[in-house]
Amino acid sequence: MRMPSQNSTAARKPQRQRGHDRVAALLEAAGACFVEKGYEGTTMTEVAARAGAAIGSLYQFFPTKEALARALLEQYAQALYAELEKFTEPSANWTIEEWAEQLCTLLIAFRKRHRAFMSLVESMPRPAADGLSIRRRLRAELQALLARRAPHRSDEETYAAAVVVQQMMKGAAAIQEEPNMPGRQAALLQMQYAMQRYLHGVFGK
Amino acid sequence: MRMPSQNSTAARKPQRQRGHDRVAALLEAAGACFVEKGYEGTTMTEVAARAGAAIGSLYQFFPTKEALARALLEQYAQALYAELEKFTEPSANWTIEEWAEQLCTLLIAFRKRHRAFMSLVESMPRPAADGLSIRRRLRAELQALLARRAPHRSDEETYAAAVVVQQMMKGAAAIQEEPNMPGRQAALLQMQYAMQRYLHGVFGK
Amino acid sequence: MRMPSQNSTAARKPQRQRGHDRVAALLEAAGACFVEKGYEGTTMTEVAARAGAAIGSLYQFFPTKEALARALLEQYAQALYAELEKFTEPSANWTIEEWAEQLCTLLIAFRKRHRAFMSLVESMPRPAADGLSIRRRLRAELQALLARRAPHRSDEETYAAAVVVQQMMKGAAAIQEEPNMPGRQAALLQMQYAMQRYLHGVFGK
Amino acid sequence: MRMPSQNSTAARKPQRQRGHDRVAALLEAAGACFVEKGYEGTTMTEVAARAGAAIGSLYQFFPTKEALARALLEQYAQALYAELEKFTEPSANWTIEEWAEQLCTLLIAFRKRHRAFMSLVESMPRPAADGLSIRRRLRAELQALLARRAPHRSDEETYAAAVVVQQMMKGAAAIQEEPNMPGRQAALLQMQYAMQRYLHGVFGK
DNA sequence: AATGAATGAGCCTTCATTCAT
């Protein structure tokens, strides 16, 4: 049963609200699908079904499968940048080892919360690979963070270090994701240790 | 000694010269395709065409796309193990840093020569994921190598270290593969440096 | 009340007028194809074309060739059961010979109207053989009818009789279907006569 | 050197002992396959493999799948005619009931021994349907037998009776073939009884 | 907006049959 629609200005808001919920549900469903089956394995039909929407509705908001993935990725990226922001301020007080530990902790927690992130970054097909640009942005972020800690280093040096840190974090994520891995915790700690050693070597006094 | 146990997804072995050549051509074509477009993006039709064979010929030897990928993977794995074998002997004379450098060099060279290796390991769909078992084998290999260098370490410790080394090598490979990456060489060197620092910290006297 | 338990090989139900029409057209086309070429000989492409639909539309409603055949079969089965229902009531007044004649008439007419029925029951591949269960149901129906006429007979006896009647009806259908058969009418009458003799022997006073 | 080729779809006759064995093995393998999977479901490759022969060898003797089936059918038909011959002589002494019983027994035993016979007769595709002609020949045979027993009957009458008898025998075979059928023996006996009643009614004094 | 039907290019795979050795 439909409520008699209120006057045109008032009626708009609930409609938008509905739309918002829809989009949220769709993105969530998409995330779940991408995690479970990867980009190629995910079906637009299934995403819609999982969100309790019709296929047509899905296309109303996301004109393309790629757009859907991109939107999801973008959402994650924003969240990640927001979290990284917290590193800007207090990081000055930390030793480089503490800094590394915090970074590891943050990234690992983030990937645990948003499992589709990695999955998508890795499984989107090359030509469309938006994952690439996201990685680049994240890398720049890391570089900026590192540059702040070591202002005397050249851009080339901080860039290279950012690349290394990024790859190591990716490694940590992979460890997390691997099913039935024995000694996962120990391995993660070692990964963190490796990063600490590296950063100490490069930026430590 | 290997049983001739052709399980259903295994490749049929050619029995004539002609067949051998075909299989080689097909595998090569498959490798090229997988590199360029990943597992899902690769078409059996295209593989056949690229090898100058009819689609039926492809299926004569590889009953499935998956079998084709698996065969390729297996081929690479064997080659890699063979190369790693050379590490067993002389490594005793090396410092841990030299050892790490040699390993980096070897793996990087290997991936350059067999670009489909990584591509496939990463892009094969989970359930079939033969990549997983290959990674496990390689990890065991690394662990054995590390254990030889540090006999006083427990299995848990060497295993964790093997995991870390493996992830770092994957990172290096990713760096190599990334298109249009500025300062690639520097980054690779840093990656190697990171590994050396880590191994030094863990196994160095 | 029917559960909406769409098991994976079941047909999706259309929810719009347009869909209903499509499904009807598709089933009709399928029937025609199955009659002409049997189950294996029938092509999904051809069914779609014959119904003036795209191949995708066919699969929208019938996820499998088997599902299509099953749906058709089910439709016929329902129709047949409905017609047999009319036998329950008045049959008491008939002699066994009249009963047999009516049954022959009904079944022959039914098969003439729904020629795909038999074709499908016979040509569906064994493992999937839904034909089997349909036959079993029809057999049970016949047994019930016979049991009503001869309440003093044991279940075993009526079952065996039902089997015989069923096979004879199948024989009659085969006679009908055979192309260029001389003296078809006479043969059909003889078939009916055989059934009457048999039933008279078993259930007659 | 090629013999002036017989008609194109016929099987070539082997000319050496080895060839004979091969052909026998192939036919047997074919029979097994046809029973298990029907005509369409059977693969030339599988037949060859099952007979321990190469696919090329199979085609050396049977130029076509159809030819293979036909050859098998022909073989069975010959065997059946041979067995029916025994009916010519002594049948005069039997009552019609005895005659029917013997016929049932013989046919049932035959189908049990040559299970591919029925399977093939029923599953060969229409246009090629050699089954048809075989049925016709068998029908003629039956008619001849019946005519001998009842010389006063017209051709039309004996033909119709032959048709009925044939269908009933087919029904009996179906009963035999049906998996997990409870009370099979009883049903078979009833089938025989039905035939006896019928023949008694038509040809009995 | 929402819904669900429509579309069709394209994918993986099969298999009867032919051919070169």
Add this chain to the structure above:
DNA sequence: CATGAATGAAGGCTCATTCAT
């Protein structure tokens, strides 16, 4: 004759995307 590789038309089915209601 034997063998096994070669061939390619054709089939079942998927799925991103568009359209009509």
